[in-house]
Amino acid sequence: MRPRLDVERVELPNGLVLLLSENHSIPSISINAIVGVGSRFESDAKAGLASLVGALLDAGTATRTSQQIAETIEAAGGQLGTFGDYQSSGAVVRLLSKDAGLGIDVLSDLLINASFPEDKVRQVVARRTAQIRARLDVPRTQASDVFNEIVFEGSPQHRPAIGYEATVTTLARSDVQEFYQRYYVPQNTMIAIAGDIDKNKVKGIVEATFGKWQRSAEFQPPHVPRPRRQTSPIERFVSAAKEQVNVVVGHLGIERKNPDYYSLLVMDTILGSSPGFTSRIPRILRDEQGLAYSTFSNITSSAGLDPGRFIAYIGTAPENLERAVEGLRGEIVRIVEGGVTPEELETAQLYLTGSFVFHFQRNSQIAEFLLEAETYGLGFDYLEKYPDLIRAVTVEEVGRVTRQYIDPQNLTTVVVGPVEEK
Amino acid sequence: MTTLTTTADEETETGIETRSFITRNVQKTILSNGLTVLTKEMHDKPVVATMLWYRVGSRNEELGQTGKSHFLEHMLFKGTDRYKKGEIDLITHLNGGSNNAFTWLDFTAYYFTFASDRWEAALEMEASRMRNTTFVEEEFASEKQVVEEELRIGLDGPWEALENEVWATAFRQHPYHWPTVGWLEDLEAASAADMKAYYDKWYHPRHATLVVAGDFDTSEVHRKTEELFAGIPSGPAIAPLKLIEAPQRGEKRLIVKKQTPVERLLIGFHAPQVAHPDSYALKVVEAILSTGKSSWLYQRLVERDQSVTKADATYHDHIDPSLFYFQAELKPGFTLAEVERATFEEIERLKRGEVSPGDMDKAQRQIEASLVLSSEEPLQQAMLLGQYETIAFGEDVPEDSRGYHYLDTMMERIAAVTTDEIASVAQRYFSEDNRTVGYLIDDTNSPERERDSAT
Numbered sequence: 001m002r003p004r005l006d007v008e009r010v011e012l013p014n015g016l017v018l019l020l021s022e023n024h025s026i027p028s029i030s031i032n033a034i035v036g037v038g039s040r041f042e043s044d045a046k047a048g049l050a051s052l053v054g055a056l057l058d059a060g061t062a063t064r065t066s067q068q069i070a071e072t073i074e075a076a077g078g079q080l081g082t083f084g085d086y087q088s089s090g091a092v093v094r095l096l097s098k099d100a101g102l103g104i105d106v107l108s109d110l111l112i113n114a115s116f117p118e119d120k121v122r123q124v125v126a127r128r129t130a131q132i133r134a135r136l137d138v139p140r141t142q143a144s145d146v147f148n149e150i151v152f153e154g155s156p157q158h159r160p161a162i163g164y165e166a167t168v169t170t171l172a173r174s175d176v177q178e179f180y181q182r183y184y185v186p187q188n189t190m191i192a193i194a195g196d197i198d199k200n201k202v203k204g205i206v207e208a209t210f211g212k213w214q215r216s217a218e219f220q221p222p223h224v225p226r227p228r229r230q231t232s233p234i235e236r237f238v239s240a241a242k243e244q245v246n247v248v249v250g251h252l253g254i255e256r257k258n259p260d261y262y263s264l265l266v267m268d269t270i271l272g273s274s275p276g277f278t279s280r281i282p283r284i285l286r287d288e289q290g291l292a293y294s295t296f297s298n299i300t301s302s303a304g305l306d307p308g309r310f311i312a313y314i315g316t317a318p319e320n321l322e323r324a325v326e327g328l329r330g331e332i333v334r335i336v337e338g339g340v341t342p343e344e345l346e347t348a349q350l351y352l353t354g355s356f357v358f359h360f361q362r363n364s365q366i367a368e369f370l371l372e373a374e375t376y377g378l379g380f381d382y383l384e385k386y387p388d389l390i391r392a393v394t395v396e397e398v399g400r401v402t403r404q405y406i407d408p409q410n411l412t413t414v415v416v417g418p419v420e421e422k
Numbered sequence: 423m424t425t426l427t428t429t430a431d432e433e434t435e436t437g438i439e440t441r442s443f444i445t446r447n448v449q450k451t452i453l454s455n456g457l458t459v460l461t462k463e464m465h466d467k468p469v470v471a472t473m474l475w476y477r478v479g480s481r482n483e484e485l486g487q488t489g490k491s492h493f494l495e496h497m498l499f500k501g502t503d504r505y506k507k508g509e510i511d512l513i514t515h516l517n518g519g520s521n522n523a524f525t526w527l528d529f530t531a532y533y534f535t536f537a538s539d540r541w542e543a544a545l546e547m548e549a550s551r552m553r554n555t556t557f558v559e560e561e562f563a564s565e566k567q568v569v570e571e572e573l574r575i576g577l578d579g580p581w582e583a584l585e586n587e588v589w590a591t592a593f594r595q596h597p598y599h600w601p602t603v604g605w606l607e608d609l610e611a612a613s614a615a616d617m618k619a620y621y622d623k624w625y626h627p628r629h630a631t632l633v634v635a636g637d638f639d640t641s642e643v644h645r646k647t648e649e650l651f652a653g654i655p656s657g658p659a660i661a662p663l664k665l666i667e668a669p670q671r672g673e674k675r676l677i678v679k680k681q682t683p684v685e686r687l688l689i690g691f692h693a694p695q696v697a698h699p700d701s702y703a704l705k706v707v708e709a710i711l712s713t714g715k716s717s718w719l720y721q722r723l724v725e726r727d728q729s730v731t732k733a734d735a736t737y738h739d740h741i742d743p744s745l746f747y748f749q750a751e752l753k754p755g756f757t758l759a760e761v762e763r764a765t766f767e768e769i770e771r772l773k774r775g776e777v778s779p780g781d782m783d784k785a786q787r788q789i790e791a792s793l794v795l796s797s798e799e800p801l802q803q804a805m806l807l808g809q810y811e812t813i814a815f816g817e818d819v820p821e822d823s824r825g826y827h828y829l830d831t832m833m834e835r836i837a838a839v840t841t842d843e844i845a846s847v848a849q850r851y852f853s854e855d856n857r858t859v860g861y862l863i864d865d866t867n868s869p870e871r872e873r874d875s876a877t
Contacts, residue, residue: 023466024466025464025466025467025798026794026797026798027794028791028794028795028798058715066715066725067715067716067721067725070714070715070716071716071784073714074713074714074715074716074717074784074788075716075780075783075784075787076787076791077784077787077788077789077790077791077792078791079714079792079795080714080715094795095791096791096794096795123725123728126728126753127724127728127731127753129753129754130684130731130751130752130753130754131731133683133684133754134580134683134684134731134751136682136683137579137580137682137683137684138579138580139578240681241680241681241866242578243574243577243578244571244574244575244578274515275511275514275515275520275521275522276499276510276511276514276515276520276521277499277508277511278508278511278512278515283508286568287507287508287564287568288564289564290563290564290565290566290567290568291567291571292568292571293568293569293571293572293575294571294575315571315574315575316571317567317570317571317574347512347515347516350515350516350517350518351515351516351518352518353518354516354517354518354519354537355518355519355520356518357467357468357469357518357537358469358520358535361467361469361798361799362798362799363798
């Protein structure tokens, strides 16, 4: 089954890229206005700045208060969210299709005219202090944070995008404004609109709103330092009063544009990423040994503009810790040394090609795909090409990329739970 | 305000027909063995979702055997006489589909999604595991550990320990007293034989609803359903449970201690069951208080007092009366008592009739729009159809709202709610005597914890 998407790409004179996909199955739309900026552009000293700017986008504009922004969208039954993440920031709104104009108007106001009132900046900074502390309440998040600090050392990705209490509390309104002015510019912005729209009408509305945005003469993306791959094994145990131990094992991963991405996607499906318990890690560690409710691995899901991470995860009872860690490492060694069988390859290929259609059911998924295709140059005919990219992968290729990108000798292992610190 | 009381063919301002777009084209048939079948053809996406709902959940369990419904759900993936262990997942996988299941207070539901040319495989697997699941002892033992790990994940999460305590305190005698996953001690004591007996009691056509939504031909689904399910005996009748929680006579308060950087508040008020005449006004109250940044709780607690990172009100439809509950996550430097007080002040505003026509209008639109925004996938629509077919039954539910038809009348009942009704339901349900107040406090530095870690 080869799904097709009818996509239109328009570049406005100010450099902003508009991506449109029309379908009329449900009277709703998703509008994603995304700026190519995130915590990868900030310094360690200002960790949390991009995320703070993203969170403050709806805190007020030149002509609307935060409450008016919320009222405008919510009175129409719409849902608005703003964010600043590792590599992108922006605002997303989901609305009934008759309110498309309203949604575009509000989003353009947030991206062009956000005013960052002083009291709102203080208020959100104070709230973030609590949110940063609350990360310790989700042991999987805590384990992942500790893991990132080690594996991404030297690159901005070692930090949680939300930042640290010590850095976030020093951020001032002037930092926020400066960051916004520097990076929130039309030539660094993409807008994807998917759903029950009339493309020509929507194009006109976008031109009349976002079209007014002045191109910036100074815009220059900064250099992003790259992490180095570790050359020896690292172990870190963090004590926390919890029922389970949360274990993350892995190392540095790959970029999305890496040509071996598809072979590694197949490898992921075989090793630890298929739903249900068909892939090795969940089948053996959960279904056969009963060690965990949640256990998986992947390298492709975190692939972005910068290299992501290869991780294998398990949450288990403290008495099973040793078996669980050995189990994860054992499966990693086994796939690197032994490769995969033709049956496993075929199963993974059937799954990946057959399930692809489910990535395009909701308007929000379609909008996200359009942005991804634009960001990584996948081409809007990606849906048609994808099955062939997956079918071209061979047993030998999976073996080669597994050996090339997965290194069982140099893994970082992080354990969080009722254990002794080390 | 958008009026939603037009006739079925007219369109409202929002472009949605009064009679829900979700129920449009739904066909209901009941096989002679009692299996209810709902089909909804939708051809805009080349996918089919199938769901099998059983009207059994933790509500149907007994003391000492809690968590059985959920555990049983896990066992239905462990093999049948026709599919050996792992095969249900493997077939799903090879067909590029997905499957999962969930259990809650009132029901257990299983689902598959497949590309539209292969939905028959889903029905074959559901038919097989309805009566022919094998309960192999060693499978049971390893799955017990998996379920115990699932329970521990919950206890390690930010909310579950407090939620469990509040529900257990608010419900003295009704089975909503215990969590769906069960108490750990009961899980440890569970046997494969218990599980099999429970399966034999409940997993029969008469307690089940099959929902098929998506890109298929209805007559083919009916033919296949007949072929696969019609031969399964109806199963033993079970007298409907009459479970009544006596009215609460006085506020209940509790404290849960845990190592946590963030203190949390949870307040539950006993509130009526699905399709109760007051339930619609309470849904509007839920939206006014907690949907979006313009909602009352957000404006009061996050914006004005700045005492919390988030605050929510939640009210779900259940077979029996449940809880309308409030949750807040505190910022450092604020006390649970002051957030509790501020929450009650917002509730008092409801009681005094401070809801404006604008608040009403917005809440009603939000409810309506969120129904549209969360129904893009056939699976999402199948979820709603199956859920209401399963929970909205019995004499207490008005005839025009029974089963999935609940979705037909829901929006018009919500649209008919008046500001006076908002004040009166707030007065009726949000009283001091009717509430259970739970505090989650940090005991990192308490003498008890130091003593614990010393031993």
